[in-house]
Amino acid sequence: xxxxxxxxxxxxxxxxxxxxxxxxxxxxxxxxxxxxxxxxxxxxxxxxxxxxxxxxxxxxxxxxxxxxxxxxxxxxxxxxxxxxxxxxxxxxxxxxxxxxxxxxxxxxxxxxxxxxxxxxxxxxxxxxxxxxxxxxxxxxxxxxxxxxxxxxxxxxxxxxxxxxxxxxxxxxxxxxxxxxxxxxxxxxxxxxxxxxxxxxxxxxxxxxxxxxxxxxxxxxxxxxxxxxxxxxxxxxxxxxxxxxxxxxxxxxxxxxxxxxxxxxxxxxxxxxxxxxxxxxx
Amino acid sequence: xxxxxxxxxxxxxxxxxxxxxxxxxxxxxxxxxxxxxxxxxxxxxxxxxxxxxxxxxxxxxxxxxxxxxxxxxxxxxxxxxxxxxxxxxxxxxxxxxxxxxxxxxxxxxxxxxxxxxxxxxxxxxxxxxxxxxxxxxxxxxxxxxxxxxxxxxxxxxxxxxxxxxxxxxxxxxxxxxxxxxxxxxxxxxxxxxxxxxxxxxxxxxxxxxxxxxxxxxxxxxxxxxxxxxxxxxxxxxxxxxxxxxxxxxxxxxxxxxxxxxxxxxxxxxxxxxxxxxxxxx
Numbered sequence: 001x002x003x004x005x006x007x008x009x010x011x012x013x014x015x016x017x018x019x020x021x022x023x024x025x026x027x028x029x030x031x032x033x034x035x036x037x038x039x040x041x042x043x044x045x046x047x048x049x050x051x052x053x054x055x056x057x058x059x060x061x062x063x064x065x066x067x068x069x070x071x072x073x074x075x076x077x078x079x080x081x082x083x084x085x086x087x088x089x090x091x092x093x094x095x096x097x098x099x100x101x102x103x104x105x106x107x108x109x110x111x112x113x114x115x116x117x118x119x120x121x122x123x124x125x126x127x128x129x130x131x132x133x134x135x136x137x138x139x140x141x142x143x144x145x146x147x148x149x150x151x152x153x154x155x156x157x158x159x160x161x162x163x164x165x166x167x168x169x170x171x172x173x174x175x176x177x178x179x180x181x182x183x184x185x186x187x188x189x190x191x192x193x194x195x196x197x198x199x200x201x202x203x204x205x206x207x208x209x210x211x212x213x214x215x216x217x218x219x220x221x222x223x224x225x226x227x228x229x230x231x232x233x234x235x236x237x238x239x240x241x242x243x244x245x246x247x248x249x250x251x252x253x254x255x256x257x258x259x260x261x262x263x264x265x266x267x268x269x270x271x272x273x274x275x276x277x278x279x280x281x
Numbered sequence: 282x283x284x285x286x287x288x289x290x291x292x293x294x295x296x297x298x299x300x301x302x303x304x305x306x307x308x309x310x311x312x313x314x315x316x317x318x319x320x321x322x323x324x325x326x327x328x329x330x331x332x333x334x335x336x337x338x339x340x341x342x343x344x345x346x347x348x349x350x351x352x353x354x355x356x357x358x359x360x361x362x363x364x365x366x367x368x369x370x371x372x373x374x375x376x377x378x379x380x381x382x383x384x385x386x387x388x389x390x391x392x393x394x395x396x397x398x399x400x401x402x403x404x405x406x407x408x409x410x411x412x413x414x415x416x417x418x419x420x421x422x423x424x425x426x427x428x429x430x431x432x433x434x435x436x437x438x439x440x441x442x443x444x445x446x447x448x449x450x451x452x453x454x455x456x457x458x459x460x461x462x463x464x465x466x467x468x469x470x471x472x473x474x475x476x477x478x479x480x481x482x483x484x485x486x487x488x489x490x491x492x493x494x495x496x497x498x499x500x501x502x503x504x505x506x507x508x509x510x511x512x513x514x515x516x517x518x519x520x521x522x523x524x525x526x527x528x529x530x531x532x533x534x535x536x537x538x539x540x541x542x543x544x545x546x547x548x549x550x551x552x553x554x555x556x557x558x559x560x561x562x
Contacts, residue, residue: 003447054494054495056494059494061494061495092518093518094449095447095448095449095450096447097447122447122448124451125491125517126518127519127558127559128558128559128560129557129558136560139495141493141494141495145447145448147429148428148429148436155429165453165454165455165492165500166284166376166377166378166403166426166453166454166455167376167403167426167451167452167453167454168375168376168452168453168454168485169376169450169451169452169485169510170405170448170450170451170452171448171449171450171451171452172446172447172448172449173446173447173448173449174446174447193511195511195514195515195520196515196520197514197515197518197519197520198518198519198520198559199518199519202514202518204449204450210406211446212422213335213337213340213342213422214335214342214420214422219446228510228511229450229509229510229511229513229514230474230476230509230510230511232510233476233478233483233510234476234477234478236406237373237374237407237478237479237480237483238408238478238479238480239476239477239478239479276410277408277409277410278408278409278479279409279417
C-alpha cells in the first residue's frame, strides 16, 4: 500500500475521511500519518489542524505526531522519531513515496470542501525544533515527486522561480533495490560500511546495467548492488569495475573482492556491460 | 556564462547559429559543445547532425565530439573524455546546468526552422560505447532541470508515465559550494577521502544550516562544508554533529576533529543551529 494507487488518479476528491479510508488512500479515520516504523509511511493528511505545518504546494513543512493534548490541541510534551514519525524517517531513508491528501479550505492549495488526493511526495530533510508551545516537535520537508502533475489549484498559484541552486545528483530507488539492501543489512558490498542515521540505516541500490534509455537494464536482483553513497558515485562514474571473479578493479586500499552472499547472485552479462561502459581509453 | 541567462527566456527562437552566438546562448559557430574541461560545459546544440544522438524531449542521449571525418560525417576514430567531452563530465561532477538548444526540423521536438533555447539540463550518467561506425563514442544522458517549463512543443508530445522508480536522494549544489570544494581539493572535511571518478574528482557541498524553507540558511562559505557523499548523508540525517571546537560528535572510528583550513572559517551560529536539529532525545 506504499506509493501511488493505480485506481486513484491524482486530483480525485473525497467527501470525508471515511471515503478516503474506504478507497485505501488514507487508512485511518483520525491519525494524520498512516504507516509503520519498519515499512515507511503510506500517506499523510494536511488539513490545517497543526498550527506548525506550512504548506507551499509543491513542498510542505509537516509536523509529526505525538505529545498533544487531545482536548486543547496544544503541544504538552516533546515529539520523538518513533511510531508514525519514524515511519516518515524510514520513507526518507529508503526513498519511498508518500501519498499526500489535502483537506478542506484551510489554505489556498486545499479543496473547497472535503479531501483531495494530491499525488506522492518524497520526504526530504527531517529534524526536530521547538514548536509554538515550547516543546520539541518532529519536522519533515515533503517535496512533490511530479510537480508538473499536481492539481491545477496548486500549480496555478505556484510562483516559478529560477534559482541559482543546481542539482548535482539524483539517487533513484526501486522496490527491488530495497529488498536487496535488506539482504545485505544495508552494508556496502565494496567496503562493508553501514551508515547509521537517526532513525535507521542508509544504503543505496546501484544498478549494474543502468535503468532507462539507452541502457535499459532490468530492475532485477541480479542487476543490483548494495553500496554506500561513496561507492555508488564511484561505480556510476567509472571509478571502479568488477571482473568475472568479483575482483574490484580500480580502487586502492579496498580489500580486492566484492562482498557477496549466496542468496544474491549477480548476472555476469550485466557486470560485463558495466565494464564496457568504462573500457580503458 | 554557465547556466540560464536572465535575458533569454526559455523557448526563445533564433534564426541562425550567428544569432545564437551574438546572444551569448551558444558561443561557437560550428562546435556542438561549448565549454572547457576545467570549468564545465556552457551549452550544446542538438541539430540532428549526429546519427547516434537520441532525443526524448525531457532527456537526451547525446554524443560527444571528436574522431569524425569532417567531409563524410562518419566516425573514423575513438572519442575520449577530453576537451569538450571532459567539459560535460565536469558539469556532471560539479552539478552544473547546461543550456540546450534544438535546431530545425529533424525531430518532433525541434523547431520548424532555426534554433530554440530549451532551458538547462543536468548531465546525468556518462559512459562510452561503440557507435554506428564501430568506434568508441562518448555518451551523455542530459535531463531537463525544469521539465514543467519546457516549450509546448516538447511537453505536448510527452507521454506521462508513472513509474515504480522513486527518488531516494537529491543533492543540490550552488556556485558557492563549488568554490568551497575547490579550496579543500575535493577532500572530505570529516574523513579526508577524495572520490576519483573518470574525468575528475567528486565531493558535495553540505549546507550546515539548510537552504530553503523553513531553515533559510544562507548560501555563504561560512555555512558550507566540503564532504564525501557518505558524510553528507550522515550530516543531514543527524549521524553526527560538530561542536564549538570542531570536534565531531557521533561517528566512531573517525579522527575526532573536523579538517579545517585557515581561509575557510565556519560560522558558530550555523553549527549550533545544526546541533539543535539533532538534540539528543
